[in-house]
Amino acid sequence: MSIFDVFKKKPSGNVAKDRLKLLLVSDRANCSPEVMELIKNDIINVIKKYMEIDCEGLDIQITQTESESTNGAVPALIANIPIKEVKHNADNQ
């Protein structure tokens, strides 16, 4: 490791902690990558009806969020869906 890396690299201890936090939430929710893929595809199909989205850039994950009602961290499904264009004349099916 060169001396310059010290300034740009995050210490690996923190990397490990952040990775674990995310990983354990999905482990605890018992959601397999296969199920996540199915959810992702279904979300794409629903949203596609109304807007054009960037399917490649779509990212979903189970993470933690603070709940107002239970006063604690609860698992949450977070989806980041980049929109390319909103269809103004949404086809009336």
Place this chain on the structure above:
Amino acid sequence: MSEVIVVTSGKGGVGKTTTTANVGTGLAMLNKKVVLIDTDIGLRNLDVVMGLENRIVYNLVDVVKGNCRAKQAMIKDKRYPNLFLLPCAQAGDKNSVSPEEMKKLTDELREEFDYIILDCPAGIEQGFKNAIAGADRAIVVTMPEVSAIRDADRIIGLLEANEKKRADLVVNRIRMDMVKRGEMMSIDDVVEILAIDLIGAVPDDENIVIATNNGEPLVGQDSLAGQAYMNICKRILGEEVPLLDLNKKQGLFSKLFKRS
């Protein structure tokens, strides 16, 4: 009142057997009557760590199957007359005993011992189910490393699902030099992630290897790991013991420097 404690981790190689040997020996040093049970059928190791491998006649499977009485299979420790080892079989597999049989055995042993400590095999299959069956509480051993923590989290979930009321954490093999550089998760990081009570933190100490080579647990000795294990024993007995300063190894000079 006697207590049955299972030492478990999920992942292999994090120090279950070492922890079992040291905690058991430490409790015996504190005048408790203790029996250690190796439940890793087919891969027994607690006997070598305790230095009692040459004295085995009968084993756990013999006792459970009624080939001998528990008293005949238990080996008295070399140093402490109130410490015993019940070794497991080297032949056969984890299905040689059932959780019901294990619970019956531990319940019988309660009448004679203050502490019954079970060394659990790695994994979450039959061997794990056997080991936890009769336990009142668990000690979960982990290391500040992603795979060990992930497995520990899984184990904690399974212990909860099996209604084990109490699980305490031992963070083992900490390298303070790496923690200081930010290249290893700290004790606080691990406790925050796993969210269970910490009962001890043990540094990665070469004295552990030396002790294992000699077949003599190092609990209570002057090394950092030896002190850390003794503190765990005292906490098991309900004493309030502050966490050991794992930085002690550093020289006097750097300590003075840090303080100023």
